[in-house]
Amino acid sequence: MTGGGECLAIVAAGGSVPVHVAEAARAAGRPVFVIGLDGVADERLRAFPHEMLKWGQLGRARELLAERHVGDLVLIGTVKSRPDFANIKVDLGAVRLLPKVLALLVGGDDSLLRGVVKLIEDMGYRVVGAHEIAPDLVARRGFVVGRRLSAAARADVGVAFHAARAVGGLDIGQAVVSVGRRVVAVEGAEGTDALIERVGVLKASGRVKWTGRSGVLAKCARPNQDLRVDMPTIGPATVEAVARVGLAGIAIEAGRVMIADRPQTVALAEQTDTFIIAEDDRDPVDGG
Amino acid sequence: MTGGGECLAIVAAGGSVPVHVAEAARAAGRPVFVIGLDGVADERLRAFPHEMLKWGQLGRARELLAERHVGDLVLIGTVKSRPDFANIKVDLGAVRLLPKVLALLVGGDDSLLRGVVKLIEDMGYRVVGAHEIAPDLVARRGFVVGRRLSAAARADVGVAFHAARAVGGLDIGQAVVSVGRRVVAVEGAEGTDALIERVGVLKASGRVKWTGRSGVLAKCARPNQDLRVDMPTIGPATVEAVARVGLAGIAIEAGRVMIADRPQTVALAEQTDTFIIAEDDRDPVDGG
Numbered sequence: 001m002t003g004g005g006e007c008l009a010i011v012a013a014g015g016s017v018p019v020h021v022a023e024a025a026r027a028a029g030r031p032v033f034v035i036g037l038d039g040v041a042d043e044r045l046r047a048f049p050h051e052m053l054k055w056g057q058l059g060r061a062r063e064l065l066a067e068r069h070v071g072d073l074v075l076i077g078t079v080k081s082r083p084d085f086a087n088i089k090v091d092l093g094a095v096r097l098l099p100k101v102l103a104l105l106v107g108g109d110d111s112l113l114r115g116v117v118k119l120i121e122d123m124g125y126r127v128v129g130a131h132e133i134a135p136d137l138v139a140r141r142g143f144v145v146g147r148r149l150s151a152a153a154r155a156d157v158g159v160a161f162h163a164a165r166a167v168g169g170l171d172i173g174q175a176v177v178s179v180g181r182r183v184v185a186v187e188g189a190e191g192t193d194a195l196i197e198r199v200g201v202l203k204a205s206g207r208v209k210w211t212g213r214s215g216v217l218a219k220c221a222r223p224n225q226d227l228r229v230d231m232p233t234i235g236p237a238t239v240e241a242v243a244r245v246g247l248a249g250i251a252i253e254a255g256r257v258m259i260a261d262r263p264q265t266v267a268l269a270e271q272t273d274t275f276i277i278a279e280d281d282r283d284p285v286d287g288g
Numbered sequence: 289m290t291g292g293g294e295c296l297a298i299v300a301a302g303g304s305v306p307v308h309v310a311e312a313a314r315a316a317g318r319p320v321f322v323i324g325l326d327g328v329a330d331e332r333l334r335a336f337p338h339e340m341l342k343w344g345q346l347g348r349a350r351e352l353l354a355e356r357h358v359g360d361l362v363l364i365g366t367v368k369s370r371p372d373f374a375n376i377k378v379d380l381g382a383v384r385l386l387p388k389v390l391a392l393l394v395g396g397d398d399s400l401l402r403g404v405v406k407l408i409e410d411m412g413y414r415v416v417g418a419h420e421i422a423p424d425l426v427a428r429r430g431f432v433v434g435r436r437l438s439a440a441a442r443a444d445v446g447v448a449f450h451a452a453r454a455v456g457g458l459d460i461g462q463a464v465v466s467v468g469r470r471v472v473a474v475e476g477a478e479g480t481d482a483l484i485e486r487v488g489v490l491k492a493s494g495r496v497k498w499t500g501r502s503g504v505l506a507k508c509a510r511p512n513q514d515l516r517v518d519m520p521t522i523g524p525a526t527v528e529a530v531a532r533v534g535l536a537g538i539a540i541e542a543g544r545v546m547i548a549d550r551p552q553t554v555a556l557a558e559q560t561d562t563f564i565i566a567e568d569d570r571d572p573v574d575g576g
Binding site: 163166167170171172173176177182183184185186187188189190191198201202207208 | 451454464474476
């Protein structure tokens with residue numbers, strides 16, 4: 001942990017999580033400077049010391065980090081579409097960094113992220129996770145929403161959580177769905193929303209059968225995942241989809257999966273009678 | 289192995305594989321009797337001693353097995369849709385078996401199959417695999433179609449085969465797709481055809497990027513799978529889908545994955561320049 005006096009830079013893409021992180025830092029009395037992605041970052045971030053930059057203004061970003069005496073840096077937020085590299089205007093600082101950046105871009109998603117972190121650390125900044133600034137982004141072991149599980153739900157939590165951990169260990173995906181104690185869908189590159197949609201299709205086609213609310217989505221981090229910059233996330237859209245296809249609830253890995261828009265996520269789960277439980281490798285929660 | 293003199297019963301659902309099995313048995317000089325599922329079994333089976341029965345005529349099936357002095361029995365063929373239980377007419381023998389059959393039906397797919405095998409064995413018959421009668425239904429280690437792999441294809445075969453084995457070991461699915469050395473799709477309950485379609489969607493949406501032919505579908509048996517009655521299968525539709533979405537080829541587990549309609553499957557793979565390779569846990573085929 002670094003002292004509260006040094007400035008925390010929040011490099012912010014889209015969504016409400018960067019706002020939440022900025023608020024948490026401010027509430028802790030920590031100076032904050034926001035570098036937002038122009039047109040993508042939430043407008044509420046303008047309430048904090050900030051500058052909005054475009055893709056390619058890496059030189060300006062570097063200047064800002066130096067001017068503001070930044071020590072720690074958080075990279076947070078969602079990017080819905082990749083930048084159109086043909087239309088990026090690069091500033092002089094970006095040109096200087098270009099060989100390093102291009103070397104990163106050829107390596108694919110995972111190595112890109114690792115490379116960006118290394119680049120920032122090589123400049124002398126420390127990359128910290130959003131959950132280190134706002135610990136309520138993750139959940140402790142136990143119920144987040146709900147009070148107890150049916151025996152069937154308890155069994156599906158166990159099957160899905162175990163499978164999600166194992167599949168993550170193979171570096172495949174982060175999420176699986178179990179219905180009737182059987183893994184029916186495993187996430188690959190399609191993402192969790194598409195995974196849940198697929199379960200809906202399996203149900204509609206009769207390949208997986210259940211009535212009422214049954215089955216569990218489990219989501220875990222991979223063992224080697226860099227949680228500072230790449231944390232598995234659930235949010236209101238996850239709860240909405242889980243409830244819509246008729247799954248009973250969601251099991252997330254305690255401390256290692258982010259709950260975005262937590263108040264809205266929790267409210268929606270309560271409204272739709274969808275449980276959210278945080279598990280770890282100890283005894284199952286509500287295992288009795 | 290039992291002697292060639294005893295009658296082999298082929299209990300046949302749909303598709304060409306039961307015909308191939310009947311022909312292989314006849315070619316080996318073995319007496320055959322076909323019990324076909326009426327309206328589902330291939331009409332070519334009428335060239336063999338046979339009787340076509342409806343779902344529910346279990347009593348008649350049992351009579352036939354006794355009358356024909358059956359020793360070994362093969363259960364083979366595809367069932368596209370489950371019988372409509374409300375419209376099944378059960379014969380007297382089926383009524384007698386009903387308690388056992390109902391006990392099976394409540395247990396889900398896997399235990400159903402295990403239960404059916406046990407029921408047949410308890411009657412004194414031996415259940416044998418179609419590949420024990422027609423060994424060319426499975427492939428030995430090596431190329432089935434193709435002569436050598438690019439380095440990229442070799443890498444994807446390794447990643448996909450390893451992941452398919454591991455996912456099978458977790459009792460999840462039988463197939464995975466790797467593109468660019470990364471597992472991009474894992475089979476759950478949706479089946480292999482839907483898995484390949486999903487890879488096409490991932491490509492069309494830009495979530496997984498490649499040009500030309502790249503990536504590998506791997507398919508393996510689960511460690512505990514009863515290969516006598518439930519063998520993973522590829523066929524012409526698999527090859528067609530793999531070629532259509534632009535994957536480079538297919539890796540199957542040697543000896544434990546069935547190639548249905550082998551001549552047609554091989555011809556289609558050759559026409560579409562799709563490799564098919566059979567791997568086992570020894571050194572990779574064409575690993576140099």
